[in-house]
Amino acid sequence: MTGQGRLAAWAVGLAALVALPFVYRDPYHLHILVLILIWSFAYTSWSMMGRFGLVSLGHGGFMGIGAYVTALLWNHLGLSPWIGIPVSMVAAGALALVVGYPCFRFRITGHYFVLVTLALSGIVLQVITATRDYTGGSLGYTPNRATTNKLLALQFDDKTTWYLIALAVWLAGIVVWHLIDRSMSRYALEAISEDEDAAAAAGVDVTAEKLKITLISALMTALAGAIYCQYQMFITPDTVSGIAVSLQMVFAAIVGGLFVSLGPTVGAIITILLAETLRIGFGTKAVGWDNLVYGVLLVLFIIFLPKGILGSVLDRLKSQRKVSRTHEQEAVKIAR
Amino acid sequence: MLELRSVDAGYGSFQALFDVNLDVKAGEAVGVIGPNGAGKTTLMRVISGLIRPSRGSIRMEGVDVVATPAHRIVSLGIAHVPENRRLFPQLSVDDNLKMGAFMKEARGTYAKRLDFVFELFPRLKERRHQMAGTMSGGEQQMCAIGRALMSNPKLLLLDEPSAGLAPVVVQQVFELVKRIRASGLTVLIVEQNVQQVLHVVDRAYLIEAGTIRSSGTAAEMLASDTVKEAYLGV
Amino acid sequence: MQAFLDIFDIYLLEAVINGILLGGVLALLALGLNLIFGVIDVTWICYAELVMIGMYAMYFMVQYYGLSYFIAAPFTILLVALLGALLHYLVIAPLLTAPPINQLLATGGVLFVLQSFATVAFGIDFRNLGIRLPVLAFGDMNFSYARLLSFLAALVGMVAVYLFMTRTFTGTAIRAISQDRQIMALMGVDTKRMYIITSALGGGLAGLAACLLVLQYDVHPFVGLSFGPITFLICVLGGLGNFIGGFIAAFVFAEIISLGGLFSDLEWGYVLAFAFFIVMMFIRPAGLLARRR
Ligand SMILES: Nc1ncnc2c1ncn2[C@@H]1O[C@H](COP(=O)(O)OP(=O)(O)OP(=O)(O)O)[C@@H](O)[C@H]1O
Ligand SMILES: [Mg+2]
Numbered sequence: 004m005t006g007q008g009r010l011a012a013w014a015v016g017l018a019a020l021v022a023l024p025f026v027y028r029d030p031y032h033l034h035i036l037v038l039i040l041i042w043s044f045a046y047t048s049w050s051m052m053g054r055f056g057l058v059s060l061g062h063g064g065f066m067g068i069g070a071y072v073t074a075l076l077w078n079h080l081g082l083s084p085w086i087g088i089p090v091s092m093v094a095a096g097a098l099a100l101v102v103g104y105p106c107f108r109f110r111i112t113g114h115y116f117v118l119v120t121l122a123l124s125g126i127v128l129q130v131i132t133a134t135r136d137y138t139g140g141s142l143g144y145t146p147n148r149a150t151t152n153k154l155l156a157l158q159f160d161d162k163t164t165w166y167l168i169a170l171a172v173w174l175a176g177i178v179v180w181h182l183i184d185r186s187m188s189r190y191a192l193e194a195i196s197e198d199e200d201a202a203a204a205a206g207v208d209v210t211a212e213k214l215k216i217t218l219i220s221a222l223m224t225a226l227a228g229a230i231y232c233q234y235q236m237f238i239t240p241d242t243v244s245g246i247a248v249s250l251q252m253v254f255a256a257i258v259g260g261l262f263v264s265l266g267p268t269v270g271a272i273i274t275i276l277l278a279e280t281l282r283i284g285f286g287t288k289a290v291g292w293d294n295l296v297y298g299v300l301l302v303l304f305i306i307f308l309p310k311g312i313l314g315s316v317l318d319r320l321k322s323q324r325k326v327s328r329t330h331e332q333e334a335v336k337i338a339r
Numbered sequence: 340m341l342e343l344r345s346v347d348a349g350y351g352s353f354q355a356l357f358d359v360n361l362d363v364k365a366g367e368a369v370g371v372i373g374p375n376g377a378g379k380t381t382l383m384r385v386i387s388g389l390i391r392p393s394r395g396s397i398r399m400e401g402v403d404v405v406a407t408p409a410h411r412i413v414s415l416g417i418a419h420v421p422e423n424r425r426l427f428p429q430l431s432v433d434d435n436l437k438m439g440a441f442m443k444e445a446r447g448t449y450a451k452r453l454d455f456v457f458e459l460f461p462r463l464k465e466r467r468h469q470m471a472g473t474m475s476g477g478e479q480q481m482c483a484i485g486r487a488l489m490s491n492p493k494l495l496l497l498d499e500p501s502a503g504l505a506p507v508v509v510q511q512v513f514e515l516v517k518r519i520r521a522s523g524l525t526v527l528i529v530e531q532n533v534q535q536v537l538h539v540v541d542r543a544y545l546i547e548a549g550t551i552r553s554s555g556t557a558a559e560m561l562a563s564d565t566v567k568e569a570y571l572g573v
Numbered sequence: 574m575q576a577f578l579d580i581f582d583i584y585l586l587e588a589v590i591n592g593i594l595l596g597g598v599l600a601l602l603a604l605g606l607n608l609i610f611g612v613i614d615v616t617w618i619c620y621a622e623l624v625m626i627g628m629y630a631m632y633f634m635v636q637y638y639g640l641s642y643f644i645a646a647p648f649t650i651l652l653v654a655l656l657g658a659l660l661h662y663l664v665i666a667p668l669l670t671a672p673p674i675n676q677l678l679a680t681g682g683v684l685f686v687l688q689s690f691a692t693v694a695f696g697i698d699f700r701n702l703g704i705r706l707p708v709l710a711f712g713d714m715n716f717s718y719a720r721l722l723s724f725l726a727a728l729v730g731m732v733a734v735y736l737f738m739t740r741t742f743t744g745t746a747i748r749a750i751s752q753d754r755q756i757m758a759l760m761g762v763d764t765k766r767m768y769i770i771t772s773a774l775g776g777g778l779a780g781l782a783a784c785l786l787v788l789q790y791d792v793h794p795f796v797g798l799s800f801g802p803i804t805f806l807i808c809v810l811g812g813l814g815n816f817i818g819g820f821i822a823a824f825v826f827a828e829i830i831s832l833g834g835l836f837s838d839l840e841w842g843y844v845l846a847f848a849f850f851i852v853m854m855f856i857r858p859a860g861l862l863a864r865r866r
Pocket of ligand 2: 380
């Protein structure tokens with residue numbers, strides 16, 4: 004597809020997405036769509052790191068901070084989410100830097116990195132539970148309903164508004180993805196993910212590059228948490244933070260594909276529809292069954308995908324990269 | 340005792356051995372010589388089951404080796420001292436020897452075998468609590484051979500036991516091979532020190548590019564023109 | 574001397590000793606995880622969830638079927654050992670040659686499965702054994718008998734593992750595997766079988782930990798989340814696969830948690846431990862005892 008053609012396709016697709024809630028008004032379906040958009044944004048945020056081999060299981064922590072800090076500031080200090088959300092993002096970013104810096108500086112990679120980040124999300128969950136006097140602990144937390152200025156409180160009753168907000172946020176995520184795709188950092192990070200020492204020897208500032216992408220990823224994930232909280236108006240530690248949420252992000256991103264901008268979105272569509280189907284299928288009588296089947300399916304998926312998910316996707320990407328490079332070279336030749 | 344018939348073997352799509360026929364009779368010492376990359380190590384590996392042949396048959400005292408699971412082959416009486424010794428560097432000498440006696444059949448006679456090995460290598464007894472990785476090259480080679488002897492084998496496969504050792508130590512290693520033979524073991528030995536190995540073994544095979552080029556008694560090989568020119572430098 | 578005793582807060586001493594007692598159980602958990610990583614090169618993210626299943630097993634055997642605690646304990650250890658072996662056989666073995674991240678994620682999937690299984694089978698209620706063990710008083714200090722028992726049992730468990738690893742042929746082989754996987758067959762070792770044994774051993778340690786933790790904590794489907802993260806931190810700080818490092822780190826963390834808990838809730842102890850962990854990463858990036866793959 005030519006550049007212009009692709010742009011046109013995006014424009015048409017977007018127009019259709021924007022128009023959707025004005026023609027189609029089924030609230031349940033719109034609800035599912037909003038959820039898909041918000042989680043797609045979260046998964047895209049995770050993939051910013053994941054695609055460069057930085058497998059973090061700590062993003063549940065960032066998401067939890069985004070959600071809880073925003074809600075707490077609103078309820079206890081009356082601070083509008085318009086300020087609360089940036090504050091929560093800064094908090095998540097600061098945490099990401101504090102944990103990320105020693106990890107990257109001292110080359111904590113592989114299993115070690117996974118476990119450190121895993122602990123991070125576990126600890127955030129612990130903190131939310133521990134501060135139950137403020138956060139409601141594991142019972143969950145609800146932002147106070149705004150009585151007068153809904154816009155200031157970022158609380159809306161109609162699904163259409165939320166759909167459009169979620170769509171905008173999701174689109175912003177995709178745009179950031181493409182910006183990174185075109186930046187110099189992308190090449191540096193790709194080099195790092197292939198061979199850290201070689202990249203360092205070639206003059207790449209490994210620590211700085213990794214920190215940058217981690218910061219971006221954490222900020223976006225916190226935003227996802229905050230938006231989720233404002234939309235659902237009810238959060239519990241388990242739904243926005245902790246190990247389960249972190250794992251969910253990784254699964255979805257990998258199911259959909261890490262290396263294309265729409266991959267995490269596809270992952271969100273698949274996993275949320277699956278979870279939703281299971282939830283409805285089992286009904287309210289069988290609490291937990293949906294998760295059980297979901298977990299089993301995930302394990303089976305990982306085992307029976309030949310060469311492993313990441314591996315096969317990587318392979319495909321490598322051949323794609325080669326193809327696109329030769330295309331570029333040909334294009335250059337023809338232009339001459 | 341050991342017979343290989345039309346054995347092909349390799350690594351993935353790469354074939355390293357072509358139609359190899361080889362016999363070792365009980366009580367014999369047989370040498371395998373050949374240039375680097377000829378497939379000598381591959382031959383040893385295929386006998387001990389580290390890699391499986393893609394064609395052909397291997398029999399040890401009539402038992403089908405190919406049909407035996409890799410970890411059961413040592414129970415057939417085949418002990419392999421691998422190239423570069425491959426000790427467990429962070430285990431003590433004692434523990435390395437213990438690993439040699441891992442299989443059920445050898446555990447009963449563990450204490451007796453240990454005495455035997457320590458008698459053969461008094462040096463190992465002195466160093467029994469030292470980490471194997473911290474010992475000298477010669478000591479490590481003793482430990483590797485000792486480990487193989489712990490399984491009470493009938494056939495000992497030695498892959499370049501003299502590699503990387505000082506000339507004096509090389510001499511000792513060959514002396515040792517003689518003593519091991521004298522104790523009734525059958526030995527199949529791969530060596531770069533062609534001159535010396537041909538004075539220790541009864542017969543030898545010359546392998547090149549994965550095929551057996553020639554074979555004969557040690558004296559025949561020493562006299563053979565191909566061997567003389569290519570390996571003895573005369 | 575008297576002045577020293579005066580400033581030496583008796584509660585501080587109590588917290589220090591309680592920390593040591595907690596350290597025993599944490600060391601047990603770290604040992605299991607380290608063992609599996611050291612031998613098979615995988616990390617079971619769902620390790621604490623195996624403990625959770627073990628705690629339920631104890632609960633049902635003791636509360637529901639009226640078995641005595643000391644009869645139920647061996648059954649629990651066996652059951653979780655079996656679960657560990659099964660986990661390896663069904664999930665890890667098919668993925669041994671897959672990229673490590675897939676192995677990690679698969680055990681992450683198992684974490685989901687175990688949690689939701691517990692939710693489905695046992696509900697989300699908090700349950701406890703209903704055994705109230707007495708509190709021992711030394712002077713002004715109080716120690717729960719449960720903690721003392723846990724500490725001693727954990728110590729016995731670790732000594733047993735140590736003896737197994739150093740004295741037996743199988744234990745020696747388990748230590749050897751990670752040093753040279755390829756030549757294990759030359760020693761007559763069936764690597765697959767060793768992996769199963771190691772997994773069962775790791776499971777058994779989780780089972781033992783379950784028997785001990787159920788004395789002090791209520792069991793619910795998400796109880797693993799309270800022990801899991803701290804165990805991972807201990808393993809990272811001590812160096813994955815490094816038994817001694819894990820042992821020391823377990824006690825260091827236990828002290829922090831216990832002393833942190835002195836001033837507020839136990840959860841804040843965890844937070845303090847995590848903060849300490851981050852600081853340690855700056856000071857000693859290679860772990861407490863540097864041995865890094
Ligand atoms: N693990 C392996 N994977 C792929 N190819 C291998 C492997 N080991 C050996 N080869 C190839 O098989 C051929 C025979 O190798 P082998 O090690 O048997 O030679 P060799 O006769 O023992 O040589 P040397 O005297 O140097 O030890 C070589 O071309 C080598 O590159
Ligand atoms: Mg060789």
